[in-house]
Amino acid sequence: MGLFSKRKLFDKTFLLDDKSLLFKNCINFSYSNIYNDNYVVQGFTISRDYCMISAYNKFKAKSRIYLYEKNGVFKKYVDLDNSAHVGGIAYDYINDIVFVTGSWGVINAYSYPELIGGNIARIECNLDISKVISGVTSAATIYFYDNKLYACTFEGVGKMVVFDLDISRNKVKVVNEELISNLPSAIQGICVFKHNDKLYYLFSQSFSRLHSIIKLFDDSFNFLGQYKLKEIGLEGIDIDYSGNVCGVFENGIDRTRKVHLSDIVQRRSNMLDKKYCTKGVYFQEKLVNLKENV
Numbered sequence: 633m634g635l636f637s638k639r640k641l642f643d644k645t646f647l648l649d650d651k652s653l654l655f656k657n658c659i660n661f662s663y664s665n666i667y668n669d670n671y672v673v674q675g676f677t678i679s680r681d682y683c684m685i686s687a688y689n690k691f692k693a694k695s696r697i698y699l700y701e702k703n704g705v706f707k708k709y710v711d712l713d714n715s716a717h718v719g720g721i722a723y724d725y726i727n728d729i730v731f732v733t734g735s736w737g738v739i740n741a742y743s744y745p746e747l748i749g750g751n752i753a754r755i756e757c758n759l760d761i762s763k764v765i766s767g768v769t770s771a772a773t774i775y776f777y778d779n780k781l782y783a784c785t786f787e788g789v790g791k792m793v794v795f796d797l798d799i800s801r802n803k804v805k806v807v808n809e810e811l812i813s814n815l816p817s818a819i820q821g822i823c824v825f826k827h828n829d830k831l832y833y834l835f836s837q838s839f840s841r842l843h844s845i846i847k848l849f850d851d852s853f854n855f856l857g858q859y860k861l862k863e864i865g866l867e868g869i870d871i872d873y874s875g876n877v878c879g880v881f882e883n884g885i886d887r888t889r890k891v892h893l894s895d896i897v898q899r900r901s902n903m904l905d906k907k908y909c910t911k912g913v914y915f916q917e918k919l920v921n922l923k924e925n926v
Contacts (some may be wrong), residue, residue: 639897645674649828653725656872657873664886670690673881674719674867675705675723676721676878682701686732695716710844713754716735718773725751725798727806728744730744731776733902736768736770737763739760756802757804761793767920768920770821771783780794780795786912790819792813793812794811796808796884818911819835819837820836820866821866821868822869832848832856834846836868839915845859845908848893857897859896863878876892877890
């Protein structure tokens with residue numbers, strides 16, 4: 633089959649390999665309260681107890697993590713200890729840690745039990761993609777799976793740093809780090825999952841008024857397929873146990889959206905890919921100029 637076929641890669645019977653991820657489930661729900669608070673939606677992750685959304689304030693108030701029960705009921709928000717863009721949030725289900733992107737390439741770590749209790753307790757952590765990627769860079773989004781943290785950039789040519797972690801005595805240590813390049817442009821969210829003992833990657837793309845896209849790659853980072861959404865502004869994504877890719881949006885869309893893996897087909901839009909590349913290059917140039925003026 634060619635890139636322009638419509639062959640599906642998964643079916644509706646999909647289940648994740650890892651049964652420890654049975655907690656990954658939620659309904660579609662409204663997060664309009666975040667916009668009502670004058671905050672901007674960014675990252676998304678499903679934890680054992682809640683759906684968690686990271687959000688920043690354009691007027692530099694403290695960034696926040698919003699907690700929603702699995703039935704969509706808003707529980708609370710927790711103010712972070714910084715006013716970073718917080719483009720990515722990831723739940724470490726093995727060590728009960730919440731990772732959140734900070735400024736530039738920094739990734740911060742917090743105690744999950746403390747955070748859902750309404751408190752901020754930092755965990756010692758030296759994760760920083762700027763130590764791995766040369767030049768001016770920023771961690772746009774992150775994802776945790778199987779003691780690895782994946783951190784992606786938003787550029788014309790996407791990059792990803794894979795941190796192999798060792799977490800003990802309330803400290804996050806990097807055992808190994810790997811840089812992957814030639815990834816999709818304008819990455820806003822990432823998921824990593826296993827099915828039938830094979831590893832897969834999902835990347836969300838969005839910018840301004842362009843249609844949002846979810847792209848699927850294999851463990852060698854070969855493009856497999858994509859799904860183009862009618863909505864704009866797709867940001868953070870996570871995958872539930874049954875294969876639903878759950879995502880949140882900025883640009884005023886105030887409800888989560890699910891796309892099942894069976895809806896992803898072997899099809900590609902070269903024209904849209906070029907537009908995303910242009911926007912990624914533009915953003916990277918803007919980032920460099922911003923860094924020079926800090």
